[in-house]
Amino acid sequence: MIDIALMGIGKIALDQHVPAIAASPDFTLAATVSRHGSVPGAPGFTDIDSLLAAHDGIRVLSLCLPPVPRFDAAARAIRAGRHVMLEKPPGATLAECHALRRLAEAHRVCLFATWHSREADKVAAAKTWLADKRLRSLRVTWKEDVRRWHPGQDWIWEPGGMGVFDPGINALSIVTEILAHDIHLTSATLDVPENRQTPIGAELAFYHPEGAEVSAVFEWRQEGDQTWEIVAETDAGTLKLSDGGARLTVDGAAAPALDDDNPLSGEYPRLYAKMARLLARGGIDMDLRPMVHVSDALALGHRRRVAPFVE
Amino acid sequence: MIDIALMGIGKIALDQHVPAIAASPDFTLAATVSRHGSVPGAPGFTDIDSLLAAHDGIRVLSLCLPPVPRFDAAARAIRAGRHVMLEKPPGATLAECHALRRLAEAHRVCLFATWHSREADKVAAAKTWLADKRLRSLRVTWKEDVRRWHPGQDWIWEPGGMGVFDPGINALSIVTEILAHDIHLTSATLDVPENRQTPIGAELAFYHPEGAEVSAVFEWRQEGDQTWEIVAETDAGTLKLSDGGARLTVDGAAAPALDDDNPLSGEYPRLYAKMARLLARGGIDMDLRPMVHVSDALALGHRRRVAPFVE
Numbered sequence: 001m002i003d004i005a006l007m008g009i010g011k012i013a014l015d016q017h018v019p020a021i022a023a024s025p026d027f028t029l030a031a032t033v034s035r036h037g038s039v040p041g042a043p044g045f046t047d048i049d050s051l052l053a054a055h056d057g058i059r060v061l062s063l064c065l066p067p068v069p070r071f072d073a074a075a076r077a078i079r080a081g082r083h084v085m086l087e088k089p090p091g092a093t094l095a096e097c098h099a100l101r102r103l104a105e106a107h108r109v110c111l112f113a114t115w116h117s118r119e120a121d122k123v124a125a126a127k128t129w130l131a132d133k134r135l136r137s138l139r140v141t142w143k144e145d146v147r148r149w150h151p152g153q154d155w156i157w158e159p160g161g162m163g164v165f166d167p168g169i170n171a172l173s174i175v176t177e178i179l180a181h182d183i184h185l186t187s188a189t190l191d192v193p194e195n196r197q198t199p200i201g202a203e204l205a206f207y208h209p210e211g212a213e214v215s216a217v218f219e220w221r222q223e224g225d226q227t228w229e230i231v232a233e234t235d236a237g238t239l240k241l242s243d244g245g246a247r248l249t250v251d252g253a254a255a256p257a258l259d260d261d262n263p264l265s266g267e268y269p270r271l272y273a274k275m276a277r278l279l280a281r282g283g284i285d286m287d288l289r290p291m292v293h294v295s296d297a298l299a300l301g302h303r304r305r306v307a308p309f310v311e
Numbered sequence: 312m313i314d315i316a317l318m319g320i321g322k323i324a325l326d327q328h329v330p331a332i333a334a335s336p337d338f339t340l341a342a343t344v345s346r347h348g349s350v351p352g353a354p355g356f357t358d359i360d361s362l363l364a365a366h367d368g369i370r371v372l373s374l375c376l377p378p379v380p381r382f383d384a385a386a387r388a389i390r391a392g393r394h395v396m397l398e399k400p401p402g403a404t405l406a407e408c409h410a411l412r413r414l415a416e417a418h419r420v421c422l423f424a425t426w427h428s429r430e431a432d433k434v435a436a437a438k439t440w441l442a443d444k445r446l447r448s449l450r451v452t453w454k455e456d457v458r459r460w461h462p463g464q465d466w467i468w469e470p471g472g473m474g475v476f477d478p479g480i481n482a483l484s485i486v487t488e489i490l491a492h493d494i495h496l497t498s499a500t501l502d503v504p505e506n507r508q509t510p511i512g513a514e515l516a517f518y519h520p521e522g523a524e525v526s527a528v529f530e531w532r533q534e535g536d537q538t539w540e541i542v543a544e545t546d547a548g549t550l551k552l553s554d555g556g557a558r559l560t561v562d563g564a565a566a567p568a569l570d571d572d573n574p575l576s577g578e579y580p581r582l583y584a585k586m587a588r589l590l591a592r593g594g595i596d597m598d599l600r601p602m603v604h605v606s607d608a609l610a611l612g613h614r615r616r617v618a619p620f621v622e
Contacts, residue, residue, distance in 0.1 A: 071495075071518075093607035094405070095495035095600070096518070102493070159499070159613045182413070184382075184406035188470070197613055207382075207407070289406070296404035299609035302470045302508055 002279065003030035003058045005051055007073055008065030009037025011153070012087060016116070017064055020268035026276035030058050033073075048073050052080045059083055060279065067092040068160045071100065078103045083110040085275050089169055089291050092160040101286050110278050112271075113286040115173035119270035120245025125255055126230075127178040129248075133234035135208065138179070140216035142171045143227040146200065147311060156198065157309070163198025165294045167228075168218035173290040174230060174245055175216075181209050185293060188301035193309035200309055204297055313590065314341035314369045316362055318384055319376030320348025322464070323398060327427070328375055331579035337587035341369050344384075359384050363391045370394055371590065378403040379471045382411065389414045394421040396586050400480055400602050403471040412597050421589050423582075424597040426484035430581035431556025436566055437541075438489040440559075444545035446519065449490070451527035453482045454538040457511070458622060467509065468620070474509025476605045478539075479529035484601040485541060485556055486527075492520050496604060499612035504620035511620055515608055 004027045006017055018039055021029045031043045033051050038044040045051040051058070061077045062085040063070055071091050077084050078100070090113035091097045097113070104111035117123070144167060146156075155161045162169065175183075183206040191201035200221060206214035228244035237251045248255040278285055315338040317328055329350055332340045342354045344362050349355040356362040362369070372388045373396040374381055382402050388395050389411070401424035402408045408424070415422035428434070455478060457467075466472045473480065486494075494517040502512035511532060517525040539555035548562045559566040589596055 093496050093611060094603050095493070095607055098603070099493050099495055099520075160611045182406070182410050184410055185404050209410075292405050292409070295606045295610045296406055299606045300404060300471045303614075 001028045002026055002060055002276070003028055003055075004060045004062055005029075005031040005033060005055070005058045006039070006042075007033035007048060007061055007063050008087075009034035009039060010064065013037070013064040014039075016268040017062060020266065020272050021062075023269060024272045024276075027060070027272055031055055048076050052076065052082070060085065060275070062275075063087060066155045066161065068155070068158075071096045074100055075103060078107050078109055078111070081107060081109060083279060085112045085271075086114060088113070088115050088173065089162070089294070090286060090288070091291075094288065094291060094295055097286065097288055097291065101284060104284055108282075110275075110282060111284045111286055112275050112278050113288070114271045115170070115177075115287070115290060116267040116271055117170035117173050117245055118177045119267040119274075120174070121265065122241055122248035122255070123174055123177060123245045125248055126239060126241045126245075129239055129250065129255065130178055130232060130234065131180060133236045135179070135210060135212040136233040136235065137213040138175065138208075138215075138230065138232045140171045140175060140230050141227050142168055142216070143219040143222035145223050145226065146220035146309075152311070157196040159197050161198050162294060162298070163192075163196070164200055164202055164218045164220045165198075165297065167220075168202060168216070169290050169294050170244065171216060171218070171228070171230065172293045174241070175214075176287070176289040176293070178230075178241075182289075183208050183214050185296040185300060188297040190297070190301040190303045191306045192303050193307060194305045195308040195310075199301075199303075200306065202297060202301065312339045313337055313371055313587070314339055314366075315371045315373055316340075316342040316344060316366070316369045317350070317353075318344040318359060318372055318374050319398075320345035320350060321375065324348070324375040325350075327579040328373060331577065331583050332373075334580060335583045335587075338371070338583055342366055359387050363387065363393070371396065371586070373586075374398060377466045377472065379466070379469075382407045385411055386414060389418050389420055389422070392418060392420060394590060396423045396425060396582075399424070399426050399484065400473065400605070401597060401599070402602075405599065405602060405606055408597065408599055408602065412595060415595055419593075421586075421593060422595045422597055423586050423589050424599070425582045426481070426488075426598070426601060427578040427582055428481035428484050428556055429488045430578040430585075431485070432576065433552055433559035433566070434485055434488060434556045436559055437550060437552045437556075440550055440561065440566065441489055441543060441545065442491060444547045446490070446521060446523040447544040447546065448524040449486065449519075449526075449541065449543045451482045451486060451541050452538050453479055453527070454530040454533035456534050456537065457531035457620075463622070468507045470508050472509050473605060473609075474503075474507070475511055475513055475529045475531040476509075476608065478531075479513065479527070480601050480605050481555065482527060482529070482539070482541065483604045485552070486525075487598070487600040487604070489541075489552075493600075494519050494525050496607040496611060499608040501608070501612040501614045502617045503614050504618060505616045506619040506621075510612075510614075511617065513608060513612065
């Protein structure tokens with residue numbers, strides 16, 4: 001078992017990381033770092049330097065804090081020779097992600113920029129099915145209620161918090177995983193509440209080299225039913241990945257189960273299993289494409305001011 | 312002499328590219344592509360496909376059209392096996408720049424993403440002087456009058472046009488060239504006219520791995536004196552690069568002339584000489600760092616609504 005420390009004990013850590021580590025055959029939660037949060041049974045530190053000084057035996061840190069403060073923590077951990085696993089998105093800026101990669105290369109530690117939605121149950125099967133089809137269109141519909149999923153998380157509305165792209169980047173991490181060709185943004189419309197800095201809704205269109213129509217709608221004002229689905233029309237039928245990647249149909253019928261060399265179920269257990277494999281072989285796993293698309297959308301997008309958002 | 316075609320006959324083409332090609336010992340202007348513009352003595356085409364079909368002998372295209380339509384033209388040229396030189400910025404999105412690079416690799420053509428300000432007279436000397444100094448601070452001040460320098464260029468105010476980052480990216484192209492360490496944005500404030508989509512002013516702060524204070528102010532509302540300068544304080548004196556890189560002082564005294572293996576004077580003549588060298592050796596010269604910083608600033612920046620801009 002490998003001792004691991006978890007930094008940033010908020011909702012995502014408690015909901016996903018702590019149970020995944022508890023169930024992991026590879027890792028033991030040896031410490032936490034958080035200003036306010038803690039996990040019963042794990043020694044708690046309030047800053048990363050105290051942890052790094054106290055625990056030479058903890059070689060791996062998993063960072064779940066929000067993107068803006070994450071670079072500093074990641075850089076300190078890497079400079080102290082620790083391996084690092086990053087919640088998505090891997091940073092607040094693309095430049096810092098490039099810098100972290102170079103730092104990890106220089107210090108010869110493992111760096112894993114995770115995209116948990118890529119580990120959803122049916123993503124690998126969707127990729128396999130699409131591989132030999134010709135794409136005609138792909139439509140992402142990601143509609144959820146921000147009040148239900150991000151209660152009290154003010155940082156999502158601050159610059160760097162990405163707004164509706166916080167869930168939207170999950171969809172883009174799946175799209176970039178399952179498509180055989182690279183795409184790039186051609187237009188974006190961003191709905192920004194007049195009392196906030198980040199979008200509450202977005203509509204994106206992408207160029208696809210074979211001419212397929214690729215588009216996405218991200219919506220945070222969706223009450224009632226929630227939708228996280230990707231529909232891909234091809235020359236050989238229509239694939240539908242729904243529930244954020246957990247369900248898959250082709251032309252309305254459930255897709256056959258796929259041989260899978262990873263028997264674990266659940267996104268976060270699979271991420272920790274991947275981290276264990278990365279530690280075994282060494283190296284860096286940092287695919288920035290989902291973040292490039294978000295950055296392009298925020299940079300290129302046409303902003304519309306919409307009604308104030310009050311939680 | 313190598314036949315070259317110039318696409319996008321607007322202000323920058325007529326002011327800079329046409330004279331540079333006319334004076335070049337390497338290139339002959341063999342054709343132009345432009346909806347409205349033309350150059351006396353060069354056959355004019357109104358779309359790139361007509362040029363590509365008509366002129367198999369023109370192996371090199373220099374693209375000066377605005378960033379949004381540039382990808383399509385570049386991709387068509389590369390797919391037709393032509394070498395391509397791009398005005399800055401190299402595209403409207405980072406994803407399309409990555410795609411162009413891969414396309415150029417696949418078609419084995421040369422691709423040069425130019426940054427003309429890096430070719431200003433004293434940039435190489437500034438880089439050499441800074442190389443063995445310890446940086447304490449670096450301050451970019453780029454203040455100009457948009458009405459004087461971008462008359463009638465409405466595209467700069469549209470998404471993808473980048474606003475004040477259109478000149479600001481020139482400063483960032485110099486900063487990323489002369490600094491020994493990589494930096495990344497930590498905060499940005501963007502002043503966006505309430506009737507426009509892109510900023511008219513910006514203030515940026517960067518992280519520097521040795522703790523130097525690195526910052527930039529970009530301003531498009533500057534009447535009267537215009538300022539394009541970079542001041543770097545080091546442990547061994549203060550370097551000042553002014554007039555956009557054309558003048559250099561250290562502690563107030565003119566810096567000594569530097570040996571330079573490129574005797575050409577002028578930014579665009581040096582760019583075309585570089586393109587000729589790239590064609591001779593083959594390959595790709597595409598440094599996206601200036602654009603990554605701009606994209607990070609537009610994605611991360613705190614937007615303030617300011618007075619409408621009316622030209």
